[in-house]
Amino acid sequence: MxxxxxxQLFFFLACIAPVGKLVLMPAQLVHDVGNDLLFPAAINCLxxxxxxxxxxxxxxxxxxxxxxxxxxxxRAAAKIILALLMLFLFYAAIMPILEQSLLVQNIFYDTxxxxxxxxxxxxxSLFLCAKPLSCRGRLWDLLGPLAxxxxxxxxxxxxxxxxxxxxxxxxxxGVGSIFKGAARSLGWFCDxxxxxxxxxxxxxxKGIALRGMLFYLLGGAAVLLFLAVFYGVFSDIALRQIFAFxxxxxYFSGITVLGRIDFLFIYLLAFVMAFYCSLPLHACVECANxxxxxxxxxxxLYSAAVNAVMFSLTVLLNLSFLRTGEVIxxxxxxxxxLFCLLLPVLSxxxxxxxxxxx
Amino acid sequence: MKxxxxxxxxxxxxxxxxxxxxxxxxxFYNDFGLVDIQKTAVILAVGVDRAEETxxxxxxxxxxxxxDRTTGGTSAVEIEGKGKTIxxxxxxxxxxxxxxxxFVFCNLILLGESLVREDVFCxxxxxxxxxxxxxxxxxxxxxxxxxxxxxxxxxxxDAASLALEKLFSDAAKNAGTVMKTxxxxxxxxxxxxxxxxxxxxxxxxxxxxxxxxSAQETAEGGKQNVAQTEKxxxxxxxxxxxxxxxxxxxxSEETFLYAxxxxxxxxxxxxxxxxxxxxxxxxxxxxxxxxxxxDGFPSVSLTLRVVLRTNDRASASPVGDIxxxxxxxxxxxxxxxxxxxxxxxxxxKSVLGGCDxxxxxxxxxxxxxxxxxxxxxxxxxxxxxxxxxxAESVN
Numbered sequence: 056m057x058x059x060x061x062x063q064l065f066f067f068l069a070c071i072a073p074v075g076k077l078v079l080m081p082a083q084l085v086h087d088v089g090n091d092l093l094f095p096a097a098i099n100c101l102x103x104x105x106x107x108x109x110x111x112x113x114x115x116x117x118x119x120x121x122x123x124x125x126x127x128x129x130r131a132a133a134k135i136i137l138a139l140l141m142l143f144l145f146y147a148a149i150m151p152i153l154e155q156s157l158l159v160q161n162i163f164y165d166t167x168x169x170x171x172x173x174x175x176x177x178x179x180s181l182f183l184c185a186k187p188l189s190c191r192g193r194l195w196d197l198l199g200p201l202a203x204x205x206x207x208x209x210x211x212x213x214x215x216x217x218x219x220x221x222x223x224x225x226x227x228x229g230v231g232s233i234f235k236g237a238a239r240s241l242g243w244f245c246d247x248x249x250x251x252x253x254x255x256x257x258x259x260x261k262g263i264a265l266r267g268m269l270f271y272l273l274g275g276a277a278v279l280l281f282l283a284v285f286y287g288v289f290s291d292i293a294l295r296q297i298f299a300f301x302x303x304x305x306y307f308s309g310i311t312v313l314g315r316i317d318f319l320f321i322y323l324l325a326f327v328m329a330f331y332c333s334l335p336l337h338a339c340v341e342c343a344n345x346x347x348x349x350x351x352x353x354x355x356l357y358s359a360a361v362n363a364v365m366f367s368l369t370v371l372l373n374l375s376f377l378r379t380g381e382v383i384x385x386x387x388x389x390x391x392x393l394f395c396l397l398l399p400v401l402s403x404x405x406x407x408x409x410x411x412x413x
Numbered sequence: 414m415k416x417x418x419x420x421x422x423x424x425x426x427x428x429x430x431x432x433x434x435x436x437x438x439x440x441f442y443n444d445f446g447l448v449d450i451q452k453t454a455v456i457l458a459v460g461v462d463r464a465e466e467t468x469x470x471x472x473x474x475x476x477x478x479x480x481d482r483t484t485g486g487t488s489a490v491e492i493e494g495k496g497k498t499i500x501x502x503x504x505x506x507x508x509x510x511x512x513x514x515x516f517v518f519c520n521l522i523l524l525g526e527s528l529v530r531e532d533v534f535c536x537x538x539x540x541x542x543x544x545x546x547x548x549x550x551x552x553x554x555x556x557x558x559x560x561x562x563x564x565x566x567x568x569x570x571d572a573a574s575l576a577l578e579k580l581f582s583d584a585a586k587n588a589g590t591v592m593k594t595x596x597x598x599x600x601x602x603x604x605x606x607x608x609x610x611x612x613x614x615x616x617x618x619x620x621x622x623x624x625x626x627s628a629q630e631t632a633e634g635g636k637q638n639v640a641q642t643e644k645x646x647x648x649x650x651x652x653x654x655x656x657x658x659x660x661x662x663x664x665s666e667e668t669f670l671y672a673x674x675x676x677x678x679x680x681x682x683x684x685x686x687x688x689x690x691x692x693x694x695x696x697x698x699x700x701x702x703x704x705x706x707x708d709g710f711p712s713v714s715l716t717l718r719v720v721l722r723t724n725d726r727a728s729a730s731p732v733g734d735i736x737x738x739x740x741x742x743x744x745x746x747x748x749x750x751x752x753x754x755x756x757x758x759x760x761x762k763s764v765l766g767g768c769d770x771x772x773x774x775x776x777x778x779x780x781x782x783x784x785x786x787x788x789x790x791x792x793x794x795x796x797x798x799x800x801x802x803x804a805e806s807v808n
Contacts, residue, residue, distance in 0.1 A: 161544055178433060223779035291604040292597065295541065306549055306597070308583065359428055 059192035059253065061260040065270040066199030067191075068107065072246045073274040073281075074202055074324060075331045078154045080243045081285045081299040083384070087236035088228040090221060092282050092293075095236035099244045100275030106247035106399035107271045110254070111264035113405055119255030121345045123405040134346060136398075140251065141342035143394040145361065147245045148335035149368060150383055152176075153376055155332050156369050158325065162301045170373045177366045180333040184358035188341040189256045194330055202327045206277065208320030210284060212304035217287025241391035242384045245335065246271070247399035252338040300324055336361050454512035457489060458574030460559025461499065461536045462525035468536060469495045470502035471560040472514060473574045489572035491564045499539035516546040521574050521581075522596065523615070524552070525559035532657035534603060541600055548597040551581050554652040554659060556616035568620040568643035577615060580648040589672035589681035589696075590665070592651045599654075606778040606785065607769035608656050611663075611671075613648035620645045653768040660766025663759065670755040671770065673717055674701035682724045685744075685751035693725035694740070694748055697807055703771045707784055711792060713773060714799040715756070721748060722807040740806035748804045756800045764793050 076096075084092035113123060120140075125133035156173040164172070226233070257263070281300070288303045289296050296302045304310075304317035343357040372379045460471040471493045494505030503514050522540060524533055540546045555562045567576035581593040594612050602610035620643045649665035663671060672678050676699065684693045698720040706712045722738040740748070763770040774792055778785040788795070 220779055224782050227782055289597070290601045292541075292600050305547070306595075310549075311583075355428065 057187065057189040057192070058258040059189055059195075059256055060258045061263050061266070063192035063195045064253075064257055064263070064267060066195040068246070068267055069270040069274040069277075070199040070202040070206075071195055071327060071331055072271065073278045074206070074327050075151055076243045076278050077281055077300040077324070078158055078328070079297055079299075079380075080240055081282055082294055082297045083380075084236055084240055084282065085286065085293040087239055088232050090223070090286060091226060091228045091233055091236070092286055093222065093279055094226070094233045095240055096279055096282055097275070098233070098237040099240060100272065100278065102396055103244040103247055104268045104271040104275060106396050107250060108264050108268035109403040110247050110250040110399045111257075111267040112403055113254055114257045114263050115259050116406070117255060117259060119345060120251045120402070122255065123402075127405055137342055137346055140248065140394065140398070141339050141346065143248065143390065144245075144252070144335045144339040144342065145365070146383075146390065147242070147248065147394075148332065148339065148365065149372075150242055150380065151332035151335070152365060152369060153372060153379065155325075155328060156373065157376060158298050158301070158328075162298055162321075163325075170370050173369065174366065176329060176333075177362045177369075179329065180336055180365075181355075181358050181362040183330075183333055184337045184340045184361060185355040188253065188337055191334070191337070198327050198330055201323055205320040205323035205327065206281075209300055209304045209317065209324065210281065212307040212310075212317045212320070213288055214284050215308075216303075216306045217284045218290065219283060219287045221287050221290040222283060238388045238392070239384050241388055241395060245391065245395050247396070248394045249334060249338050251399060251402060252341050336365060452511065452513055454492075454506070454510060454514045456514055456516055456519045457572060458521035458523060458563060458577070459519060460523040460525060460555075460563040461528055462558050462560055463528040463531070463536070466497060467495055468497070468499055468502050468528075469493060469560060470499055470506070471563050472503075472506055473563050473572055474510075474512065474514075475518075475572075489574070491560070493560060499536055503539075516540075516543060519546060520550050520578055522550060522552045523559040523563060523574075523577070524554045524612075525562075526555065526557055528559075529554045529652065529654075529659035533654070533659075534657045537596065537600070540596060546596075548600070549595050551578070551593055552596050552599050553577070553581075553593075553613045553615050553648060555614070562615065562617055562644075562646075565617055565644040566642070568645050573644070573646070577646055577648070580615070580646060581613065585648075586672075586677055587679040587681070589669040589678035589683075591648045592668055592672055592675075592677070593648075602772075603654075603657055605772075606775045606789070607772045608774075609767075609769040609772070610654045611651050611768075611770065612654070614650040614652040614662055615646055615648045616650075617644040617646050619643075653763055653766055653770060655767040655769070660768050661762040663762060666755055667759045667762070670752060670759055673699050673719065673752075674703065674715060674771070676701050683748075683751070684725075685747045691727050692723065692744055692747065693727075694721040694744075695724040695738075696720070697722055703773075703776075705773050705776045705780075707777060707781055711777070711784075711788060711796060712799065713771070713796050714801070715771070717752065717800075717802045718805070719748075719752075719802070720805050720807060721745070738807060740804075745804040745806060749802045752802045752804075753800060756798075756802075760798055760800075767793065769793060 080096075081092065084095055088095055116123065118126075121133050121137050124136050155176065156170075159173050160168055160170070228236075285296070285299050285303055286293050288306065301321050304320070305315065307317065310317065339361055340354065340357045343361075344354055347353065347357075454472065454474045456472045457475050458473045460473075462469040462471075471491050473489050473491050476488050476490055492506050492510055494502035494509070496502045496505055506512075506514055522537070524536070528536055541548065563573050565573050567573045570576035570579065581591060585591045586593055591613050592611055594610065599610045599612060602608070649668060651663040651668040651671065652659045653661040653663065666683065669678070669681060669683055672681065673696065678696055678699055680695065680697075682693055682695045684691055696719050700718045702716045704714050706714070721740055723734070723740055723744070724738075759770075769775070773796070774785065774789050777788065777792060
């Protein structure tokens, strides 16, 4: 059976997981805390890296999350928890996929195209989700370096235009607003919940939990750097700049001569994002496999069902994006708190030998 | 049961085929929002004027070559739309021409004199909202009507907008002859703590050209040659804005000094006059610094260090002097006095207009929000600037 190696996992944590946070999250943070956008992002990165550490301590057992829960709390409880996790992963996929669809419609077309323009993504996702989840490892091997090149390219084009003084005065929005901003941006930090589903498919290596956490923090630092450059470039009009990563690099002085060559890096990042935002759906299908059994027939059926429902939702919610975001990220933020922080942290109690080294 | 299992086994492939076909058909059953290039108006520049409550937008649109208006390069037509909002005007342009206006290549927004008397964001709001309008496009104010300026025949290029864009080149910026700004930079200033901004002020100058007439059709159907006055343009002056309104106009010399203080100049030159004599200097290196001190009563110190070389003595000079270009202490004093005088008028204009040209309110806000709240309304008027300039000769 194919397993995801530690290297592949680290590529995911350090290079691919940060990519999903570069589209709408920067403008959302500016909306909540203005120039203090680094603080809520840093809080979430730190909390999430802790959650990643907790989940990765379970890798040594080489058992799936379902088996671990079943051994501790019985099969019925395991099924209930896994079913809830499955529903959550589907729920967590809504915002990234809506983001991606809006990005494609607004940035890659110079007029507002039909909502069907994004439809082929679901064909791609349907195919991908029907594959074993462990195939992601090889993908991460390929996507990791691409993400690094694209990220460095976008930053190199934009850092010269940034006025980092715009981040001052630090903490002006107040502690309350910063924590509120952190709560409202939790929806972009679901990586530990996805790792729960990957348990049993990850190859154990000594120190994987600690290194995994450090690599996640490295990715978090990259996100913070991006946010600082983003606010440095746009300052008081940053709120207006949705699809952040497509906007910050266009002021590079060479662009007037060379044209929008930054689009090479933007397309590359969007390519990596397409894989990243289908990951929660893939994890959702994997949960269905564990719950209802897998097979040549069943897995593609689950994949088709999940993608068909998501496609319908994308069409339905296409023009209600703000309202959808308000409900998912603001009103129901506690769902993310439960599944992205509480569940991964509590999962540490599933370990059989509490004093083993990570 | 076996048959059922076999049927079930075939489902995925059929399902894939069905879903794939459905998606591909639906995907290709639309035009992706793409518009035929022949029905597209590629807008090179827009000019905005205002008459009381009515806006007037003039779009300079690139048209395919082969048109009678030009023999080569980019030809352009100017179409005007009027309405209560900018969006209204753009719609009108669409109705009049049948061309879908595209802003993707719009590199210049020109604001007429009538518009800049009020908050210009009543017009810029549209461009800032428009996802397809690049906020990296240049923005400038102009003398008279933006429509007239954009419609004028340029002596140096096929379209006025293309001639204007040449004025805003990086080379011109480095020479300190223009203080160019983009929609993004202007909006950052407007929405920021300083609520101020600047943009180049363009005016057209006649270029005598009686012989180069263009053929124009008369009512009788015949053709006659009409002498056309070609124009050249200058953007050496800078318009200052406070809360979106134009409040002052910097001369070309003041613009140069402002460019020096903003560290924009790498190879500029200026002239110092004293009595009958005039000397021109080339700035080889410069370092401008603005420091706001908020300990106790606020004060601001502006320092400028320049390394100069003689550019022109306006008289016959020894060959050795021409080669070395070294300045005497007297000449350096003259240069320093000229720059100090320019600073006085620059400061006076910006303060009287309420334009926070050196972003002092922003600096104050970033260092102490409490003091900013206390002083932001009076800061500019209360400050006594301490300006010092140190000129050195190349050696």
